[in-house]
Structures are given as C-alpha cells and as structure tokens.
Amino acid sequence: MIALLRLGFLAGLVLLWWVASVQVPRGLFASPLETAAAAGRMLAEDRLAPALMASLRVYATGTLLAAVAGIALGAAMGLWRPFGRTLDIFVYALAATPRVAFIPLIITLLGLGVEAKTLIIFLGAVMPVILNTYTGVLNTDRDLVEMARATGASQGRIFWHIVLPGTLPFLLTGIRLGATIGLINTVVAELYTAVTGLGGLLALYGSRFQMAEYFVVVLTLSLIGVTVTEGLRLAERRLTRWRPQETT
Template sequence: MASQSAHLADRKGTGPVATAALRLGFLALILLAWALAARHAPPGLFASPVAVAKAGIGLASSGKLWPALAASLQVYLVGTGLAVMFGGALGIAMGIWPALGRTLDIYVNALAATPRVAFIPLIIVLLGLGLEAKVLIVFLGAVMPIVLNAHAGVQAADPDLLEMAASTGASRGRILWHVILPGAVPFLITGIRIGSTIGLINTIVAELYTAISGLGGLLAVYGSRFQMAEYLAVVIVLALIGVGMTEALRLVSQRLMRWRDV
C-alpha cells in the first residue's frame, strides 16, 4: 500500500498541471535571461522579447508570414510524411526478413552517416529548384532515423512472447500484428520524432540552397539585413512548429502505448 501511494503521489507530481507549471516557470526564466542579454548587448546585435513579439505581429498582420509558413509546412509535411511511410515499411521489412536486413543494413548506415547537404547539388541537377527538390531533401533527412528505429524495434521483439504465440498455433500474420508490431511502436515513434526534427532542419536548408522561399527565405532576407527582431520572430515560429510536432507525436505515442497498462 505504501509503495502504491508513493507511485500515485509520483504520478500526481508529474501530472499535466504540474508539468505545465514547471514549463511556464522555465519559460519565464528564459525570457528574463533573454531580456537581460538584449539589454546589455550592443545596439542592433540582439532583440528583446518585446521587440521580437512586435516584429512577429507585424509580419503576421502585413501578410508576409502566412505564405512563407504555408510554403514551408507543405515541404516539411510532405517530405516527412513520405519518410514515415517509406522508412517505417522498409525498417519493418528489414526486421521481419533477416536476410534483407543484413543486406541493406550497411547501406542504410552509410547513407545515415552521409551529410544530406552533399546530395543537394545532385538533387538540383536532377529535379531543379522546385517543390520536388525540396521535398526530396527533407525526405532524405527524415527517413534514416525512422528506418533504423523501426528495424531495431522489430529485432527487439520479446522471444518468449514469440515462442508463446507460436505454441498456440498463431499464424505468422497474427504474430506480426499482435506481438511484433506493438513491441516496435516505441522504437518507431522515437524514430519519427527524431526524423521530424531533422526534417524541419532540412526544410530550412532546402529553402536556402534551392529557390529561396518559405521561412528559410525570410531568415535569409532578415539575416542579411541584420533585422534581428524579425529574424528571431521567424526562429520562434520554427521552434513552435517543432514543439507542436513533438507534442502531437507524444500524444499519439501515449494512445498507442495504453495496451502496456492493461
């Protein structure tokens, strides 16, 4: 009973309200440090939180932000979505068929270790400077963590559960659906979270190296003019996109992992 009460108290201490309070407190500390840094920095080198907020409101009200945001989200979501579908399927296939996994493993690791920027000139030659080139750059950045984690998740399937399922006469398909894939979910979600973060970074890289557009284009323009308030406002937008994607994936993970608590 005592251990149960401690467990419940621990869960209450890390509940949504407590977590939100801690996050807001830490955000207040960040804003305070930011304001102090802007106050003591040389003029024009850094912008205060108030100046950045005003710049963000100005970008939104002037209509400059929304087309850039829409363009970046299109590249990001399409590239990352394709990476999730292809990377998840390939990683699971590599885990299900060991021969395929042993064959492709070395090439997947080699591609994962190669900077994606190295492929940009070739991609531009093949696809030009349009949407397809940007999507491919994002795809190449996001897909590798998903493949590797999906592969690892299938390989980490509990051998005792596999043996138990086989002993009951379960078919290969049922074992895959009810034992292997549920066990691989945490690995796959982790891979998607890492891949989505890299995909967001590669979205900006793609917009800077190809036809300058989207939020990356705004960063290039305001950075070259040393308009730090506008520049940091765009950075904040990118951070909010990353936080939104991470929190969405966390909620998906919680829903998919409820079977563990049954």
C-alpha cells in the same frame, strides 16, 4: 508540476533574452518587445503566413513520405534477417552521411522546385524511422512469437498482435526524431534551393540585420517543432497505454 516548471524555465529564458538585448549594442540583438512588435507587423502585412504555409506543405509531405517508407523498409529488414543484414551496413553509412552533401546532386537532378525540397526533407527524416523500426522488430519477444507459432497462429496474426505492438514504441520514437530532423532540413532545403518559405525569410532578414523579424521566424520554427513533438508524444502515449507510464 512539469507544466509549472516549464513555464518557470520559459520565463527565465525570456528574462535572459531581455538582459542580452540590453547589453548588446542596439541593432545587433532584438528585445522581446521588439520581436513581439515585429510579429504583429508581419502578420498584419501578410508576410509570415504565406511563408509558413509554404514551409509546412513541403515539411509535411517529406516527413509523411519518410514515415511510410521508413516503416515499410525497417519492418522488412527486421522480419527477413538476411535482407536486414544485407542492407543495414548501407543504411548506417547513409545515416552517418550529412544530407547536405546530396543537395548539389539533388538540385542537378530535380532543379530548385518543390520536388527537390521534398527529397531533402525525406532523406533527413527517413533514417531514424528505418533504424528505429528495424531495432524494434529485432527486439520482439521471441518467446511470444514461438508460443504463437506453437498454437498455430499465422504469420500475419503474429505480426499484428505481437511484432507491431512491441515495435510501436521504437517506431514512434523514430517518427518523432525524423520529424525533428525533417524540420531542420526544411530550412536547409529552402536556403539551398529557391529561397522561399521560412528559410527564405531567415536569409532575407539575416542579410539585412532585421533582427526582430529574424527572431520572429526563429520562434515560429521553434513553435512548429514543439507542436509536432508534443503531438507525436501524445499519440505515443495513447497508442502505448499498455506500457508503464512515468509519473508527472
């Protein structure tokens, strides 16, 4: 049912897109057919694939590092309350600060290469992971923890069998949010640093008003976002089968 509703909504969006392309003066807005033709040309001329691979490399690296670091720090903050209470105000402050503000400093320190892009993506993706993991650990069922301690369970067993399963939904939500912000920051990083990847193509085609090619890049980014989000949603469902699932 949901799949049919999504297909219907997508068809409506394509129809609105076509209507807009007819109403707007030619050259300012590309139609769906013009965009499809541009996609064919870009693939045939090998213009899209290299940019896509360049963006995916830095995106995957920055997001993976953010997931690992965010889970570790968030779990540590939740498990050791004084440590968490000390750091949480600084983490919230950093999360509220636009990561774009750090780009000039990052470029000064790391230049315009892959390292700078990776750090920009990392800074965007890591905050939701830290905060969601921290919240998940804090929301662990304390009665279960006390019961496990009363039976002589070690701290490690308590973490793996009680704290981690209870935190998992929060943790996976944080990774999903971080992956989305990481994709946005990938484009931002490519626009502010060396103009490469999909962000570089956006800048190139936008400056030339090649709207069909521009829309191809936008749709490619949207497809990446949907693929990553749905993949993580599927992983979340598989890893949290014990939770009640919504009927579809």
